[in-house]
Amino acid sequence: MRNPSSSSSSAAKTTCCSKVGLKRGPWTPEEDTVLVDYINRNGEGMWRTLPKRAGLLRCGKSCRLRWMNYLRPSVKHGHIEADEEDLILRLHRLLGNRWSLIAGRIPGRTDNEIKNYWNAHLRKKLIRQGIDPKTHRPINKNPVPPFQQWCPDEKHSNCAALVGNLSYAAEDRDNPHLYVGGGGGGGHGGSEIGSINQIDATLADEEVEDVFSSFLNSLMNDDSPFTSSNQPMTLLQPLPQPSPFDFDHGLGYQTVKKAATSTPFTPKMNSGPQGIAR
């Protein structure tokens, strides 16, 4: 948490939260109550003007962040389960630091939470195992062409090409050919969907999203691309002694089929806000 009275940026700069009279730092239970009540009555959106209308001495960004990351009923708090961790690893392997995109596929978890968990746990874990957390490849290994990094299996040629592009997308965010603006969300990252639109530029947004979902599922399930989107989710387990020949498609993890009876992620709703000013 930041010092409410200080700013790391130059004093001349004025950010939304540094405006005179606006409160910064940890939220109090009272502020949370005001924000939740207001949004329950009026809905989300109009963040810039929301604080004034709700009677909060906060900037809109701060309100939005508090709501999105903590107060939303759908936000799942608490320990990240093993299967969620596994999913994060898989998605990060495919998407890179696209936290919002990763969070979008893990019910109840926010991009901030996943980002924190990655930096605090998973990144170190991979490093300890001798795996480069950026590439998910063994550290100090000879460079491999990106598409081969992702899927050296010839039978997965489409997969290789597509994931290769995603790989580039994760590393080269300035390449306009590898990015498309997803509907509704702005910002770098956001809801961009990598190079999927290269599959068929005529697809509607929803269709593109469907294709993307199928694509991700097929990759994560180790199936031929686009042949199935309804397979049981698979789990990944890091190998104790990483070897170039042990890797599942060169991706760094052993693939283990998840039991068909295993329960899907079920967000624990209304577990109550936490993280109030300590």
Added chain:
DNA sequence: AACACCATCAACCGCCGCCGT
């Protein structure tokens, strides 16, 4: 008990894309 160091994570910052004008 006191201190130092480390880990965690809520919150902030700066930037960028989308969209309306």
Added chain:
DNA sequence: TACGGCGGCGGTTGATGGTGT
């Protein structure tokens, strides 16, 4: 087409609590 406002993103900070000495 250009511009400005807004929403949203990833990166980073720093307060707090836990653990080790």
